[in-house]
Amino acid sequence: MDPRTDSAIGAARPTTKIEVRDIQKVYRVKRENGGGYGEFIVLKDVNLDVYAGEFLTLVGPSGCGKSTMLDLLAGLIPNSGGEIRIDGRTITGPAMDRGFVMQAYALFPWLTVQSNVEFGLTIKKVPKAKRKAISAHYLEMVGLTQFANRYPHELSGGMKQRVAIARALAFDPEVLLMDEPFAALDAQTRETLQDELLELWEKTGKTIVFVTHSIDEAVYLADRIAVMGTNPGRISEIVNIKLSRPRKGSRGSAEFGWIRHKIWQYLQPEEAAKEDFPPIGATDVAAVIDSQAAL
Ligand SMILES: Nc1ncnc2c1ncn2[C@@H]1O[C@H](COP(=O)(O)OP(=O)(O)OP(=O)(O)O)[C@@H](O)[C@H]1O
Numbered sequence: 001m002d003p004r005t006d007s008a009i010g011a012a013r014p015t016t017k018i019e020v021r022d023i024q025k026v027y028r029v030k031r032e033n034g035g036g037y038g039e040f041i042v043l044k045d046v047n048l049d050v051y052a053g054e055f056l057t058l059v060g061p062s063g064c065g066k067s068t069m070l071d072l073l074a075g076l077i078p079n080s081g082g083e084i085r086i087d088g089r090t091i092t093g094p095a096m097d098r099g100f101v102m103q104a105y106a107l108f109p110w111l112t113v114q115s116n117v118e119f120g121l122t123i124k125k126v127p128k129a130k131r132k133a134i135s136a137h138y139l140e141m142v143g144l145t146q147f148a149n150r151y152p153h154e155l156s157g158g159m160k161q162r163v164a165i166a167r168a169l170a171f172d173p174e175v176l177l178m179d180e181p182f183a184a185l186d187a188q189t190r191e192t193l194q195d196e197l198l199e200l201w202e203k204t205g206k207t208i209v210f211v212t213h214s215i216d217e218a219v220y221l222a223d224r225i226a227v228m229g230t231n232p233g234r235i236s237e238i239v240n241i242k243l244s245r246p247r248k249g250s251r252g253s254a255e256f257g258w259i260r261h262k263i264w265q266y267l268q269p270e271e272a273a274k275e276d277f278p279p280i281g282a283t284d285v286a287a288v289i290d291s292q293a294a295l
Pocket residue numbers: 027028029040042060061062063064065066067068069103
């Protein structure tokens with residue numbers, strides 16, 4: 001029999017884009033009660049593979065180390081142990097292959113909205129006319145065309161966040177790291193941008209790691225959800241979301257509700273709420289998720 005049967009081809013392993021191996025992050029912090037300095041372990045033995053072209057969302061309780069994880073992936077902070085590789089190369093700092101939208105939008109206050117969006121393109125030496133066309137495209141996408149000539153201090157928090165998103169997308173990196181990029185937005189803008197991001201992702205094949213507090217958002221966007229636990233921060237569960245795409249209009253479905261509840265359960269501390277939640281209606285559990293313990 002020809003070994004290259006459909007199932008053999010279909011079972012081809014995805015290419016790993018990002019390898020996180022035994023990552024530790026320790027901060028030196030001042031002890032309470034004035035007792036000098038101690039070590040605070042934020043992340044301990046974190047292992048994760050992110051596949052090329054996948055949309056991975058990261059959820060976990062506040063303070064579990066999601067932003068720290070993303071900062072490490074971006075190369076913005078050094079790790080205290082372990083290694084992160086992208087395309088097989090150990091990362092040593094920020095680089096052109098990664099773009100990020102951080103939790104606290106960091107715009108350049110002395111640049112206009114348009115110049116902020118074009119910043120990475122200027123570094124890449126993209127000609128002026130092309131830069132302008134690209135920034136106009138992404139500013140339109142985030143609904144800020146009329147604000148191109150404003151400065152960051154003249155914008156609301158949500159608008160600044162949208163500029164940061166436009167800037168990251170305009171930069172067009174292979175890997176996009178997004179830390180709660182839509183958290184400051186109203187529900188309608190948030191859903192619009194989720195769909196725009198999915199469309200862009202489907203078109204470009206980018207690898208996206210996206211942190212969110214919203215279980216709904218995590219399920220709606222993800223191929224896989226990495227659930228983090230706290231104290232010390234670690235990945236406790238990785239859940240495959242097998243809902244078909246496009247997912248527009250899927251939020252009200254029984255499958256969606258079931259997955260949302262399942263992820264909520266994974267986020268509960270230890271033994272709380274571990275009782276099984278029966279599938280709704282005809283939902284075939286294996287058809288909508290499977291999960292694996294973290295690496
Ligand atoms: N520079 C720092 N020095 C000391 N501790 C830090 C530092 N940065 C972060 N931490 C601590 O590390 C832990 C993880 O922080 P992090 O910002 O990664 O959490 P998070 O999961 O992103 O939380 P949130 O959901 O609230 O954004 C927190 O307890 C925080 O206090």
